[in-house]
Amino acid sequence: MIPPEPIPVTLLTGFLGSGKTTVLNQIVRQLPRTAILMNEFGEVALDHQLLQEMEGPLALLSGGCVCCTISGSLSPTLKNLWMARDRGDIPAFERVVIETTGIADPVPVLDNLLHDNWVRARFRLDGVVATVDALVGMGQLDEHAEAVKQVAVADRLLLTKTDLAPAATTAALRERLAALNPAADILTVTHGALDPAAIQNLGLWNAATRTLEVARWLKPERYRQAVAGRLGGKPRTALHDSRIEAFSVLIDTPLDRYGLQSALSMLTAFRAENLLRFKAIVNLKGEALPVVLHGVQHVLYPEVQLDAWPDDDRRSRFVFIVRDLEPQFVAKLLADFSGAARIPDPATP
Numbered sequence: 001m002i003p004p005e006p007i008p009v010t011l012l013t014g015f016l017g018s019g020k021t022t023v024l025n026q027i028v029r030q031l032p033r034t035a036i037l038m039n040e041f042g043e044v045a046l047d048h049q050l051l052q053e054m055e056g057p058l059a060l061l062s063g064g065c066v067c068c069t070i071s072g073s074l075s076p077t078l079k080n081l082w083m084a085r086d087r088g089d090i091p092a093f094e095r096v097v098i099e100t101t102g103i104a105d106p107v108p109v110l111d112n113l114l115h116d117n118w119v120r121a122r123f124r125l126d127g128v129v130a131t132v133d134a135l136v137g138m139g140q141l142d143e144h145a146e147a148v149k150q151v152a153v154a155d156r157l158l159l160t161k162t163d164l165a166p167a168a169t170t171a172a173l174r175e176r177l178a179a180l181n182p183a184a185d186i187l188t189v190t191h192g193a194l195d196p197a198a199i200q201n202l203g204l205w206n207a208a209t210r211t212l213e214v215a216r217w218l219k220p221e222r223y224r225q226a227v228a229g230r231l232g233g234k235p236r237t238a239l240h241d242s243r244i245e246a247f248s249v250l251i252d253t254p255l256d257r258y259g260l261q262s263a264l265s266m267l268t269a270f271r272a273e274n275l276l277r278f279k280a281i282v283n284l285k286g287e288a289l290p291v292v293l294h295g296v297q298h299v300l301y302p303e304v305q306l307d308a309w310p311d312d313d314r315r316s317r318f319v320f321i322v323r324d325l326e327p328q329f330v331a332k333l334l335a336d337f338s339g340a341a342r343i344p345d346p347a348t349p
């Protein structure tokens with residue numbers, strides 16, 4: 001049976017040893033009815049006293065959570081989990097947390113969640129949470145592109161091990177994280193102690209308020225603004241990662257739908273490696289209500305039509321996090337395509 005509302009899925013990422021499992025153990029204790037998906041039981045040291053029964057790839061945890069290893073790719077695992085829930089073989093979990101291994105690229109997981117129709121009818125991505133080690137995170141960001149990507153695609157950052165790191169190191173890391181991903185709030189989590197609300201309702205849809213919360217999700221005011229041809233204003237913080245840019249593009253006039261689609265297709269198809277993330281609320285020519293767009297590299301999330309503008313601002317507002325891509329180029333591409341391209345005349349083939 002298809003549920004009235006898809007089950008929220010949280011993707012928990014973070015570099016090797018950054019504290020994912022420690023956070024997971026807290027989640028399991030505080031949020032009963034959670035299904036945890038992981039690569040292997042052995043790989044993630046979930047507290048053994050929590051493991052009650054194990055059967056095949058499934059384990060029941062005391063307190064009502066269930067644990068499942070990912071066999072092969074994500075979609076069949078989610079399907080099996082769903083079937084077991086439907087048959088009543090396991091407790092009716094209300095959320096899923098997927099723990100990726102330390103260096104896993106989160107993008108294929110997002111791809112899987114968004115492009116399998118069966119999965120999409122039953123599960124929705126709530127958000128991406130990334131743990132960052134306060135003591136060694138700076139070096140990991142310097143050395144590993146995956147660590148930077150994990151931070152860039154996250155909706156929330158959990159700064160771990162601040163008890164071990166000098167205050168100045170933590171402050172510098174916070175500044176760097178804010179520059180890499182301005183919209184993601186950074187929470188300090190020591191030994192995994194966190195309010196479960198910290199990892200829930202992070203996406204556009206807030207299940208707690210039952211509303212689409214565009215302003216909370218987009219936060220364009222935290223980005224410096226790029227305009228076609230030049231980059232306006234000073235960066236809010238010093239940008240150590242010179243190849244990474246986080247910026248917003250604001251466009252006053254309503255945009256041509258087909259032109260915008262072309263511009264975004266060019267970015268997602270030909271510049272996927274450079275496009276770490278974008279989000280937007282868009283005013284389309286001839287349409288009274290805005291649409292919300294969201295993409296990660298080549299993965300475009302389904303368009304969401306809002307039933308009202310969230311505020312008085314009628315401009316299209318885009319926020320981007322890119323690597324090795326000029327903000328001015330992106331701004332110009334959007335402006336040129338969505339202003340210049342004409343809606344095709346249906347009379348001409």
Ligand SMILES: Nc1nc2c(ncn2[C@@H]2O[C@H](COP(=O)(O)OP(=O)(O)OP(=O)(O)O)[C@@H](O)[C@H]2O)c(=O)[nH]1
Nearest residue numbers: 015016017018019020021022102160161189190191
């Ligand atoms: N002092 C301190 N230690 C922590 C904190 N968070 C986690 N740890 C320790 O850091 C080590 C690694 O934590 P894990 O939770 O296993 O990290 P992980 O990201 O799951 O590791 P991998 O699965 O190997 O990538 C463990 O020994 C934890 O006890 C913290 O806030 N402070």
